[in-house]
Amino acid sequence: MSALPSVRHYCCACFYTDNIFISEYQVHVRFTDTRQFTQDYNRALHDKGCRTSEQFAYVLEKVQKEVQRRMKLGEESVQRRTEISLRYKPLYPALYVLQESFLAEEFLRAVRFCESPHTGLDGLLKHLHSIPEKRIYQLPVFVPEFCRDLVEELENFERSDLPKGRPNTMNNHGVLLNELGFDDTFINPLRDKYLQPLASLLYPDWGGYCLDSHKAFIVKYAVHEDVDLSCHYDNAEVTLNICLGKEFTEGNLYFSDMKEVPLNERQYTDVEHTIGHGILHRGQHVHGALPIESGERWNLVIWMRASQVRNKQCPMCNNKPQLVETVGEGDGFTYDQAGDKVDTVNVCVLN
Template sequence: MSYKCACYAYLNLYLEKYGYHFRYFNHSKFLEDYQQMLLERKYSSDEINEISQKLKVLQDSKKQEDSKAYDRLQKIKSQYTPLNSSIFTFNEGFLEDSFKKLVESCKRGDRDLIDSMKYPNDEVDVFTFRVFNKQFISHFMKEIDHISQYKGIVLGRPNSMNHNGVLMKELGLDGMLTVLRQEYLQPIVDVVFGDVIGECESHRGFTVKYSYDGTVHDGTGDKQLGKHYDNAEVTLNVCMQADDCIGSNLVFMGMANSEEPDRERIHLSHEVGTAILHLGQLRHYVTPIERGVRTNLVLWLRSSSVRNKVCPMCWDTPEIVETKCVDDGFRP
């Protein structure tokens, strides 16, 4: 079964033009919440009403998101023929030897190796290590290109902020990634975040793609990404493509629930095959891409023992609702 918090249709509604996440219940409440702030930012009354109308449209769309995702998934399952079926079943041969050694050390409770991979910043915990080998990455990217150009298939957006990418559930790779999460990522999470995160028993996997010319797939290629935090307890972000790429760096700030003012703490560039592991609530953004194309595979790891207590989106006890398709990791 799949579950979400009821807040998904009302909170964290992102309007890219304004670079801001809004909450929206109705027009009157919107004016109460935001009119003064928007007037101070020199928006006219007409512009404020326009923002309210856009949020209402977005809210209505989010309410239909689950049913549309279910219908889309059924259509893809019935129509899509994979290019290379071998990558849909997990094989340890997909992984770098160094990653397998890292996992084994974490299973023994040994912190030395993973600690050596921590970015040298005492304020936030960000780890970098290699995961997939070149052969798997090549097969993976060919499969991504294959489904992206597949006749008659319309793909869902990877998340509420990125336009271009492929959901691993729609591609059919969720089963393979479940093995990766359970047997390889969980031992690392237990060692580095075990004091705050329990078992991550679900995930949301997707690719994101950044293109300088803005012509990826549908002409709305992502060039950058605003400040945000992830709907996840732990995030794994693996670079799978970086063709002639300049810019598009990942910048980390403070924790979403921190009272400290936001400031930049870490700047990371991307290297194909290398993953970045961090807590989902660590705020971050992506700088503008200045040249080339970059594709990353992102896994949002969810722990119901954490999010069942406090929803990471509304920061309240979640109102858990059953869904047909879209699962945010809550469990009744």
């Protein structure tokens, strides 16, 4: 019997150096070594209020810790996933397997239209609420009962003593859905069967027809926890952000422009959340979330990746990716032995 080929996972080397968020000064920085960091950021951080050498040393330590955390991320995630699968008792096991009954009728109709012989962008737009100039689209995705049950499931998990990986450095609350066991039976079929047909028409220039991996997570905002999210772009070609509830006021998403547009030329548009509705946007569209004023907001975010697109240019550093093999899922790059080779690099050389 021949062994199954093992799937290898990669991220770009920039993951270990770039886009490190310092919440105290609301900036993303790059770190390769202390000298480079001091040279590049001493002045800029000073202007943002980082005045004393103690403050600078604190930031430096924080950045170095973040780099170390990223180095261990894949391994720790695999360990958490194993422990969760052995010890966690789901409240609603049926939620982990995608059923059409979870999906809103309008969503199913839009997807069916994409697969019909009369398909086309103009026809699809009749099924969506759009901000055409920003290529942002909104539609009901989940029925409200599903949203309610999913939030209860997530709260049940939060109450458990199991280890929790957080979505990214900007969200301190929330859950990584692959660690909970949602990927194979829920997010993969949702992406392949339903989201890809929509994205093929809406974002063909962003690999919408060949989305082959994702990172799916929950973000949670509450008054005494995280209330908002700073301006950023996603490590994704196409993002779907679905509001699950619970009850909250304010907390709109805001979108400016694609990341190449200079800061002073960016125009902002707010988009309101509605429970069960999803917002589709390009990952490289700069966006953030305004503060909630009361209640709790839980959203399911799916960063969808197209290896065909990102293998040419990493969306985080804009360069041809320098692949680093990772334990765990990686960031959706593939190493194409036959065709267009991408560079690989050993992560140890970055230390």
